[in-house]
Amino acid sequence: GENVEQHPSTLSVQEGDSAVIKCTYSDSASNYFPWYKQELGKRPQLIIDIRSNVGEKKDQRIAVTLNKTAKHFSLHITETQPEDSAVYFCAQRDTDKLIFGTGTRLQVFP
Amino acid sequence: NAGVMQNPRHLVRRRGQEARLRCSPMKGHSHVYWYRQLPEEGLKFMVYLQKENIIDESGMPKERFSAEFPKEGPSILRIQQVVRGDSAAYFCASSPGGRAMRTEAFFGQGTRLTVV
DSSP states (O other): OOOEEEEOSEEEEETTSOEEEEEEEOOTTOOEEEEEEEOTTSOOEEEEEEETTOSEEEETTEEEEEETTTTEEEEEEOSOOGGGOEEEEEEEEETTEEEEOOOEEEEEEO | OOOOEEEOSEEEEOTTOOEEEEEEOOTTOOEEEEEEEOTTOOEEEEEEEETTEEEEOTTSOSSSEEEEOOSSSOEEEEEOSOOGGGOEEEEEEEEOOTTSSOOOOEEOOOEEEEEO
16 A cells, blocks of 8 residues: 655754655655644644645755655755744645644754 | 634543544645554554545554544544553544645644553
């Protein structure tokens, strides 16, 4: 079945450093790749997404890159801040549902 | 525009009881998805519904679990004869769906089910 692998499972960085989370997917027909941020005890919130017709998208300190040939996509957070600490999930759209990665727990130390 | 509304936020049930979780999608959204999140784990797809139709239930356990999205009213996820292993956060998401470019899915606050 469809599968999304996400690495690393945990990531600790110093405030101001960059953080990169990578995901690999198996379904070559996928055309939509969102990223969600989930703070402790709260709902997942969409932070950025990318569609298969572009290779990169930026929104302030957050960027996502997509390599369709290699079937992987990455989340890049620059100038990290303590409030970026959360669990981040990548996802791919399979037909009309989202399949999620296993999550990355990001800790940003002040 | 209210977001995805789920209730209750917290639900405690004894083993063997029934749990009913409700989800009202965002205004204008006709597609509803249910996900389960076990503690310290990811989001597992359960079921995808449109009004009065189950489109994909490949993630639903074969027994005790059912879902509906009636023409009027919220979507309901029903768990019969709950067991301790059903304890989890259940999230509902909605989207405009279809083949349109706008396929973002927005999540509700979740229902945290505890089976005692």
